Amino acid sequence: MFNIESGIPDPNKIYDVIILGGGPTALGAAIYAARFALDLLVIGKTFGGLIASTHIVENYPGITSVSGPELMDMFRDHINSLNIPYITDEITSIEKEENFFVLKSYFMSFKAYTIIIATGSERKKLNVPGEEEFTGRGVSYCATCDGMFFKDKKLAVIGGSDSAAKEALFLSQHASEVYIIYRGDDIRAEPINKKRVNENDKIKIINHINIVEIKGNKSVSSVIFDNGNEFDVDGVFIEVGSIPQSQIAIDIGVKANKKKEIIINRKSETNIPGIYAAGDVADAPFKQAITGVSEGVIAAYSVFDYLKLIKKK
């Protein structure tokens, strides 16, 4: 996608490492791989990853406060400054051949001695009637993308995580009222964001309730609770967690836990030599951009070490 000068990847070349993913974990790994002078390629579906849609990031050392899109710009400048080739695509299969891997997408086939899987996670759906029908017409998964369409409207944010609290805070800048609808007791936001939510007059929390249907005509007009009550809203922002994008790795035999998170060790190694994983797709209990970057960087170092071994052979 970027680095116009880098041209089209060569399908016959065997890259030292192909990094799958476009978020901070993948890009952190790419920056270190470039610094280790590895021949690398980054293939990502979503440049910036999920954090690109976060309205404010204020937990990264050296950066007091930055929006997700601004952070994405900084990522882009950084990888461009190192001439790291990045393409927008999605790998659909990985196969092992001799001492390298063959990765295929609908657009090209690639070869690499090693792979770092940093494909992150994708937002979970609520899986209720009306969700799919009204996606893009009142149902959204990205407040920074779609918040502006709901000026002075009444909105629901579904979920009780820190991300849900941040979405509600961002949406309160546009909407007249924002209701956090959560099935649990108390929202699980970081204390700093919980305090902001509590102090925000536009945000109210409704707990112990599930949404069972989203209704509307041309666009969303209400949600139905599991107690049978109908609640009028103009938009529904869904923030109920995420699913690791690990299937491509599982298909080639990489071990994952019950949540489908790839099991890695402290070197970001998986059970398959030459395949590494890092970030939200891996099995760390605490998932943050900063911890993902750390695992990505460790993966790049492990690749560097591994390549020294296999290239000696």
Place this chain on the structure above:
Amino acid sequence: MSSDDQYKNVIKQEMAKLKKPVKLKVFTSKGIAQDGRLIQACMDCGEFMNLLRIYEENSNGMLTIEELSIDENPKFAQEYDIQRVPTILFIDNEGREIIRYLAAPRGQEIQPFVQALFAFAGAPNYYQATIKQNIGRINPSTIKVMITNTCPYCPQMVSIANLFAIAGNGKIRTVIVDISANLDIGQYYDAAGVPYTIVNDQKAISGLVGPDVVLRSLIGGNIRVQY
């Protein structure tokens, strides 16, 4: 450094790499002021042209932007169905419209715009080979991508659509619409989220999807791949 200065620097850095000539047509509207001077008659056109001149001035003479007033060029405006200004057109050597911008390429949208300029000038296009393999199965198509300039995932959708159009040899046309500046278009398509992509005025794709999804919606079936 202000964010405006930062984006100007990005344009300067990227445009300096353009090595092949490329021409764009931009439709604006001009009127005559009381003192006889020719002035921009549309509210956004002046600022829009100033932005595009930054691209042009930093391209080492490789980018030429031809500004055409719909008032002075009504026939041409009619030929290309210019219904609002400002409008940017990428027109190929055979006179076919490939890309239409009803959006200002500023902020996050600089990168996909620059990328389209380079690919339009002949730089390698990652999607070209697969589009070529499947072109026989694609009917003449228009991909409309609804965006806003605050949407973090829109530039990628714009990039995919633009590169598909450039690879499409006149069979695929892309229209990029900033629906915060063209509210009526967003309302017409019931778009309450971005990116929102309409293929041939029928298939709506909500959110950012991979290039394979866009290609499948153009083909109406599976993608044929030969590596």
